Amino acid sequence: MTQGVTPVKRAQGGTPAEEAQGGPTVTWTVSGGRVLGPAPFFVLGIVNVTPDSFYDGGSHPDPGSALEHAALLAAQGADILDVGGESSRPYADPVSAAEETARVLPVVRGIRERGLAGPDGAPVAVSVDTYRASTALAVLDAGADIVNDISACAFDPELLDVVADRKPGYVLMHSQGRPGTMQDDPRYEDVVDEIRAFFEDGLKRLTAAGLPEERIVLDPGIGFGKLLEHNLAILRNMDRFAELGRPVLGALSNKSLFGALLGLAPGARVNATMAATAVLASRGVLLHRVHEVGAAREALAVGAALRRAD
Numbered sequence: 001m002t003q004g005v006t007p008v009k010r011a012q013g014g015t016p017a018e019e020a021q022g023g024p025t026v027t028w029t030v031s032g033g034r035v036l037g038p039a040p041f042f043v044l045g046i047v048n049v050t051p052d053s054f055y056d057g058g059s060h061p062d063p064g065s066a067l068e069h070a071a072l073l074a075a076q077g078a079d080i081l082d083v084g085g086e087s088s089r090p091y092a093d094p095v096s097a098a099e100e101t102a103r104v105l106p107v108v109r110g111i112r113e114r115g116l117a118g119p120d121g122a123p124v125a126v127s128v129d130t131y132r133a134s135t136a137l138a139v140l141d142a143g144a145d146i147v148n149d150i151s152a153c154a155f156d157p158e159l160l161d162v163v164a165d166r167k168p169g170y171v172l173m174h175s176q177g178r179p180g181t182m183q184d185d186p187r188y189e190d191v192v193d194e195i196r197a198f199f200e201d202g203l204k205r206l207t208a209a210g211l212p213e214e215r216i217v218l219d220p221g222i223g224f225g226k227l228l229e230h231n232l233a234i235l236r237n238m239d240r241f242a243e244l245g246r247p248v249l250g251a252l253s254n255k256s257l258f259g260a261l262l263g264l265a266p267g268a269r270v271n272a273t274m275a276a277t278a279v280l281a282s283r284g285v286l287l288h289r290v291h292e293v294g295a296a297r298e299a300l301a302v303g304a305a306l307r308r309a310d
Contacts, residue, residue: 023307026247026286029214030145030169036079036125040304041281043296044127044289045070045078046253049103050087063106067114070107074116074124076294080146081116083107083139084129088150088224101135104128105142112143119297127169133158140166150175150224152202164210171217171249172202176225186225192237195220199244217287218242219249228260235276238285250280251289274299282307 025038036042049066070081085103086095095103111126118124127146128139133156136147140162146169153160155178163170174195176186188194199218207213218241220234231252241248258269258276274295277288281303290296 023304024284024286027214028169028217028247028287029212030125031140031166032145034125034145036169039079039120039286041286041288041300042079043077043293043300044080044082044249044251044287045073045076045293046289046291047073047081047083047107048087049083049085049107063103063110066103066107067110070111071114071116073293074111074118077119077297078124078293079118079120080125080127081111082127082129082146082148082289083111083144084148085135086130088129097132097134100130100132101138104130104135105138108139108142108144125169127171131155131159133162136162136168137166140168145169146171148219149173150221152198153206160206160209163206167211167215169215169217170206170211171219172199172206173219173251174198174221174224186227186230188230191226191230191233192240195234196240196244199241199246203244203246213246217247217249218244219251222250222252223255223257228257231255231257232261235280238280238283242284247287248285249287249289250277250285252276253288253290253292270295278303 023040025040026042027035027037029035047066047070049063051061073081083104085100108126108128111124116124125145126143127148128135128144129148130136131149131151136159147163148171149159150173152172203213203216206216220241222231222234238248253273254266254269258264258272262272264272270292273290277290277296278299281300288296288300
């Protein structure tokens with residue numbers, strides 16, 4: 001485990017059941033040195049400002065409707081609102097940097113202007129799903145706390161300079177290829193070992209550039225250049241990534257692995273998502289990016305109450 005990193009701590013507060021069991025909690029340092037948590041889990045609510053996302057594309061196609069959805073997710077208990085302006089589904093077409101920024105920036109500003117709060121009563125944390133340096137700068141200036149980057153700073157190398165300088169919370173995600181081609185023929189010798197090595201290299205690169213390690217969360221990138229067997233191997237071995245000393249993010253809400261595994265259409269995958277979310281939480285995955293925030297909080301709260309303290 002990396003020295004000085006303790007992503008899992010004993011609870012200092014929470015529900016009576018959580019306090020009684022003294023269960024594990026997670027913290028995350030984000031922009032401005034703000035520390036989220038400790039909490040038994042974090043729920044990231046997905047706010048897509050896109051016409052073509054795989055699950056809710058077109059449901060919130062403009063900043064106004066996306067902001068209303070953000071307010072709904074905050075009311076349901078989202079700890080973090082994750083705003084995206086470009087679909088990263090397989091075979092999605094990219095949009096311009098100007099279009100992406102025009103989609104997400106008014107939502108970030110609106111969240112701050114409305115004073116949306118998280119479950120602890122503090123301002124809800126805001127994450128923006130982008131791999132572009134220009135978009136990241138704009139949203140961080142507008143009050144965003146976290147950059148959720150599918151590329152690990154590979155698609156726009158200038159993003160590394162931005163996160164090193166501004167020091168937001170940062171999601172280091174693994175992807176084999178870009179969305180337009182990543183599902184063409186993904187191959188691995190050992191997907192778990194390769195992703196773990198990717199995280200080790202990424203952590204060294206980010207910290208060497210100046211991003212403190214306590215700002216970084218790891219996401220193995222379910223569905224990003226992976227077949228069903230790869231996704232299942234990853235989910236069975238999430239503890240291998242947690243051994244690196246940083247919290248791990250479960251981002252599998254309604255994804256195609258449930259279609260491949262169970263034959264379910266995107267709109268019929270909520271139960272499968274919640275089952276997988278609860279199982280991952282029992283294995284120490286305490287951050288979850290989901291479309292259905294209320295259902296996820298219920299599943300995670302039950303899991304936290306049933307989890308036995310060490």
